[in-house]
Amino acid sequence: MQDAKTAVVTGAGGGIGSAVASRLAADGFQVFALDLRFAEDAWSEDPNRERIEPIAVDLGDPSAIKAAFEQLRARLTSLDALVNCVGIMRRGDALTISEQDWFDTFRVNVDGVFFTCREALPLLEKAGTSAIANIASNWGLTPAKGHIAYNASKAAVVSLSKSLALDYGHLGIRVNAVCPGEILTPMVEQKLRDNGLTEEDLAKPIPIGRVGRPVDVAGLMSYLVGPESGYMTGGAVEITGGLWS
Ligand SMILES: NC(=O)c1ccc[n+]([C@@H]2O[C@H](COP(=O)([O-])OP(=O)(O)OC[C@H]3O[C@@H](n4cnc5c(N)ncnc54)[C@H](O)[C@@H]3O)[C@@H](O)[C@H]2O)c1
Secondary structure, three states, X not given: OOOOOEEEEEOOOOHHHHHHHHHHHHOOOEEEEEEOOOOOOOOOOOXXXXXXXXXXXXXXXXXXXXXXXXXXXXXXXXXXXXXXXXXXXXXXXXXXXXXXHHHXXXXXXXXXXXXXXXXXXXXXXXXXXXXXXXXXXXXXXXXXXXXXXXXXXXHHXXXXXXHHHHHHHHHOEEEEEEEEOOEOOHHHHHHHHHHOOOHXXXXXXXXXXXXXXXXXXXXXXXXXXXXXXXXXXXXXXXXXXXXXX
């Protein structure tokens, strides 16, 4: 029998996902952290690291997701929270993006989130009340120029989250999409390097005057999968420092 509340966090080796795993562990969850791979020292400084269990899985492969959840179902009676942070960004407009980049973007950003939700639903139902929070992007609401695959994949994450909210609300499962603006993570550091920009450049148009941090998103995730947001479902919650593209 499990005692603690349980959570699965995907993309948990990344900038936002690792902060979400830390925050949910601090909130008292037993966290199952899914990613392709983890840094040797992942969570080594985290005071709650004993509550975070890394599991290596390719979330772009539905059969690998299924196998990971078969193992989780053998160990858990229920799941209280699922936070999908997995995602990749590939640049290009309709004429310049490669077929490979288009398919990879959808395989990870859309299929990875969809199949993880689908595998988790039976365990989430068993919790009685539970929640999913899926990271989309503010570019899923208002597309950014030159990122057609990423924009469309994140719009799909918003729509699949709203669809899940409609279909499973009666089972006590709440589902929200989260739409961050610019959050300083390896993904954004790479974007800055590619464009010869600094963090200050990125901050200029942001009304609140700074680039976001992974802990900003982790705080929102903690709220969205916690009891205080019990009447929130089917939302697309923006966290952008006031910036919309
Ligand atoms: N950083 C931002 O400004 C920002 C803004 C809006 C949305 N987002 C979204 O937030 C999420 C997290 O982004 P981040 O900035 O922390 O990026 P990140 O690159 O640091 O983290 C993404 C994680 O996903 C993992 N991943 C990628 N493909 C995988 C696969 N096939 N199987 C398993 N894991 C895989 C990576 O290993 C990585 O750890 C992404 O969905 C991203 O699109 C980020």
